[in-house]
Amino acid sequence: xxxxxxxxxxxxxxxxxxxxxxxxxxAWLRVMDTFAHRGLIEPRLSRxxxxxxxxxxxxxxxxxxxxxxxxxxxxxxxxxxxxxxxxLVGLGVLKDPAAVQAMTRTGDPREILRGPLYYVSGLRxxxxxxxxxxxxxxxxxxxxxxxxx
Numbered sequence: 001x002x003x004x005x006x007x008x009x010x011x012x013x014x015x016x017x018x019x020x021x022x023x024x025x026x027a028w029l030r031v032m033d034t035f036a037h038r039g040l041i042e043p044r045l046s047r048x049x050x051x052x053x054x055x056x057x058x059x060x061x062x063x064x065x066x067x068x069x070x071x072x073x074x075x076x077x078x079x080x081x082x083x084x085x086x087x088l089v090g091l092g093v094l095k096d097p098a099a100v101q102a103m104t105r106t107g108d109p110r111e112i113l114r115g116p117l118y119y120v121s122g123l124r125x126x127x128x129x130x131x132x133x134x135x136x137x138x139x140x141x142x143x144x145x146x147x148x149x
Contacts, residue, residue, distance in 0.1 A: 010066040017064035036102035
């Protein structure tokens with residue numbers, strides 16, 4: 001929607017939207033990780049800010065995608081990639097002390113395989129169900145459906 005005037009090729013638009021959405025999501029997580037790692041905010045607060053901000057940020061990015069059916073698949077790659085990152089950090093394959101400090105209570109990377117992974121999986125599942133329910137993946141459609149008047 002927001003990028004429609006700039007792209008005649010909707011596939012290119014959706015790829016650009018996916019990259020932008022992933023970059024924004026990763027930047028959001030990195031900023032919170034950095035704040036917690038440097039002691040600017042407590043890890044507990046960092047976890048709450050990440051939870052509160054991640055879903056709405058992703059929903060806002062839906063307006064970057066075209067109305068093509070494939071846009072839903074490309075949009076779903078973003079939370080899938082973040083889920084994969086959480087799994088790799090939680091298993092110790094990726095070393096990311098800032099993420100561990102920001103997303104865990106104890107500093108144990110395996111803790112990411114519980115709460116944070118459940119949250120991202122729930123987010124991904126609920127957004128997939130919303131995409132399946134609504135013909136258009138526009139945030140405005142969701143907002144309209146949730147407004148009682």
